[in-house]
Every structure is written in structure tokens, then in C-alpha cells.
Amino acid sequence: xxxxxxxxxxxxxxTLTRYKLGATIFIINNNGIYSGTExxxxxxxxxxxxxxxxxxxxxxxxxxxxxxxxxxxxxEELDSICKEIFSTAENKNKLFIVNVRIQPSSSKKPQQDxxxxxxxxxxxx
Ligand SMILES: Cc1ncc(C[n+]2csc(CCOP(=O)(O)OP(=O)(O)O)c2C)c(N)n1
Ligand SMILES: [Mg+2]
Numbered sequence: 485x486x487x488x489x490x491x492x493x494x495x496x497x498x499t500l501t502r503y504k505l506g507a508t509i510f511i512i513n514n515n516g517i518y519s520g521t522e523x524x525x526x527x528x529x530x531x532x533x534x535x536x537x538x539x540x541x542x543x544x545x546x547x548x549x550x551x552x553x554x555x556x557x558x559x560e561e562l563d564s565i566c567k568e569i570f571s572t573a574e575n576k577n578k579l580f581i582v583n584v585r586i587q588p589s590s591s592k593k594p595q596q597d598x599x600x601x602x603x604x605x606x607x608x609x
Contacts, residue, residue, distance in 0.1 A: 487516070488517040494542070506575065506578055516588060524538060541583065550579070551580055
């Protein structure tokens with residue numbers, strides 16, 4: 485999920501762990517809503533309204549519920565984190581949060597089905 489989406493739903497980690505529903509949440513973190521910012525500088529009033537804190541350690545929320553959090557800044561780090569999480573069945577019922585930091589200005593690569601990347605408004609039915 486996106487970093488903003490995680491903001492909407494982070495406390496569901498409590499539900500997940502209460503019911504022992506194993507889950508690994510990958511936060512595709514671009515430091516914002518739709519697109520983000522490299523760093524927050526200046527007065528708070530100068531931040532863009534769609535920017536989110538680039539230093540947020542969202543993965544720490546896993547620890548609050550007995551799970552484990554990871555931060556990935558490179559593809560290699562992400563690979564080794566995935567190996568650690570998915571290489572043992574013992575992790576099946578645990579909570580993991582992986583804070584995957586991506587370029588704040590990155591956008592989706594073109595998808596096979598064009599409606600997944602189109603920018604035009606959704607037609608009225
Ligand atoms: C409950 C709810 N409120 C608002 C929206 C509108 N909305 C769609 S995407 C989005 C934010 C997306 O930000 P993020 O999750 O960080 O993903 P990003 O676009 O940055 O990859 C919002 C607010 C929504 N889909 N659902
Ligand atoms: Mg985002």
C-alpha cells in the first residue's frame with residue numbers, strides 16, 4: 485500500500501495481530517499523496533499539502549504489536565528482507581512491515597491494460 489494509505493489503516497495492525505492473521509505489509513513510500521517530497525525544509529506552512537514526512541519510520545509500528553519492521557532503500561535490501569520473511573513457515577502468523585523507500589517523483593510504468601495508467605477522467609455512465 486502507499487504511505488498515505490498506510491496512514492488510513494495502520495491501526496488495523498492491532499486487528500491483524502489480535503486474530504494472529506499473518507501479514508506482510510509493503511509500504512510503497514514516496515513521501516506523499518500521489519507524489520512526494522525529498523525533504524521537508526523551512527516552515528511547516530511551506531510544506532505541500534500532499535507531502536508526508538520523509539523521515540517517518542512507519543515500520544516501527546510492527547514492533548508495537550510484537551511484529552518486526554524493516555526499511556528498504558535499495559532493490560538488494562528488499563530482496564534480502566523478502567528472503568528473511570518468506571524463507572520460513574514460522575513467520576506464517578506474524579506481522580511484518582517493510583518500509584520501501586522509492587523516488588518521491590516516480591510514477592507507474594505503462595501497464596498492459598491502458599486504463600490502469602490513463603490520466604483522463606473516468607467517463608460518466
Ligand atoms: C478512504 C479514502 N479516502 C480518500 C481516497 C482518495 N485517494 C486515492 S489515492 C489517495 C492517496 C494515495 O497516496 P498513497 O497511498 O501514498 O499512494 P501514492 O499515490 O502516493 O502511491 C487518496 C487520498 C481513497 N481512495 N480512499
Ligand atoms: Mg504515497
